[in-house]
């Protein structure tokens with residue numbers, strides 16, 4: 001177990017703000033020295049560093065002997081700790097001042113401030129978790145819905161590592177078989193090896209494709225579906241945002257042109273995070289400020305992953321509605337006819353004609369009517385009926401997806417080569433690269449640069 005960076009790091013591990021408890025975490029070979037110089041128990045009995053323990057005491061500035069706070073110390077000697085090194089966690093009162101002072105004490109005692117993600121990076125470098133698990137730690141922290149949380153947790157606990165590990169073991173056996181045949185060539189043995197490559201390669205290829213499929217939905221759960229609410233002024237866009245959020249977030253008035261600046265809020269619909277974007281009503285206008293808003297709204301036609309085209313059911317379709325309907329024709333969209341509580345003036349027949357394949361949903365944002373049907377449609381569009389909610393045990397991120405795709409195409413080439421009777425040497429090379437690509441998924445042989453890149457996205461103290 002190579003400990004690459006053995007110096008001792010410290011960081012505030014909890015969010016900086018007012019809270020009942022805050023934690024300063026220290027990890028490294030000198031963690032015990034830090035504890036000895038800043039932590040005092042009431043009876044002045046020291047901490048027995050060879051044993052896991054938790055102790056009440058005081059944090060004391062090692063230079064001035066000033067008492068900083070009361071503290072519960074968690075002492076976790078390596079390798080049974082988060083980083084696999086000696087780790088101390090000081091639980092103190094959760095104020096910004098207190099936490100900063102305790103952190104300063106650890107620095108005075110010889111620790112240095114940790115980089116973002118450095119604790120998790122050490123857990124990886126010390127072999128306690130692999131790269132896919134480390135990446136999932138951050139997904140878990142950032143996840144916004146139950147589904148995303150479940151999925152990240154199963155990855156932290158090794159779901160991807162296990163399935164990739166099993167595939168790599170099979171590939172290794174296959175490679176060994178091919179190598180032996182190369183060394184002792186006899187015709188019939190060679191054809192047996194080829195048949196084996198076809199059988200195993202095909203099966204593993206389809207396993208990998210299943211993992212790749214999960215990547216799209218993974219991105220959705222991690223980042224949320226960017227969903228723009230578009231429509232003429234006054235059709236009820238802000239009211240719809242409020243209705244889906246179940247609280248009054250956006251200003252709603254009877255004046256057209258109320259929303260001028262883009263407003264974004266996350267809403268959790270059936271476990272899927274949607275980033276709802278309330279925009280300024282789209283119309284021709286002389287008002288300079290409103291015009292800027294309208295231009296911004298149009299930009300969402302390019303960037304949103306899902307668009308609500310909102311129509312006022314209380315009025316006949318207007319030129320601006322027709323224009324928007326035609327502009328959004330090729331996008332993932334839901335046509336939402338609002339104000340169903342008022343007398344309806346929209347010609348439903350012609351609206352359905354203009355809708356094409358898009359769903360048309362009638363709601364009243366004001367009365368909260370029809371929101372269930374709208375949410376059904378939102379869920380259907382994202383999951384496409386293809387992924388069962390219960391089945392989200394794993395979701396590839398973009399880096400893993402690329403590598404899985406590499407491994408899959410290398411396997412495909414190996415299979416094709418075996419079928420065509422290409423020499424075993426060449427097949428061996430392809431199997432070797434598939435093996436290596438899978439290795440990169442879990443972080444074998446990855447370069448320092450990539451590691452820095454991945455861990456720099458973490459929060460401090462993790």
Ligand SMILES: Nc1nc2c(ncn2[C@@H]2O[C@H](COP(=O)(O)OP(=O)(O)OP(=O)(O)O)[C@@H](O)[C@H]2O)c(=O)[nH]1
Nearest residue numbers: 233234235236237238239257258259281339365366
């Ligand atoms: N009766 C009824 N009124 C609604 C409904 N939804 C919105 N309204 C009213 O329509 C008016 C405009 O609503 P907003 O939500 O501000 O409309 P908007 O599309 O955001 O308007 P702009 O920001 O100006 O583009 C307000 O007076 C709302 O109370 C509805 O479902 N039924």
Ligand SMILES: [Mg+2]
Nearest residue numbers: 237238258259
């Ligand atoms: Mg508005």
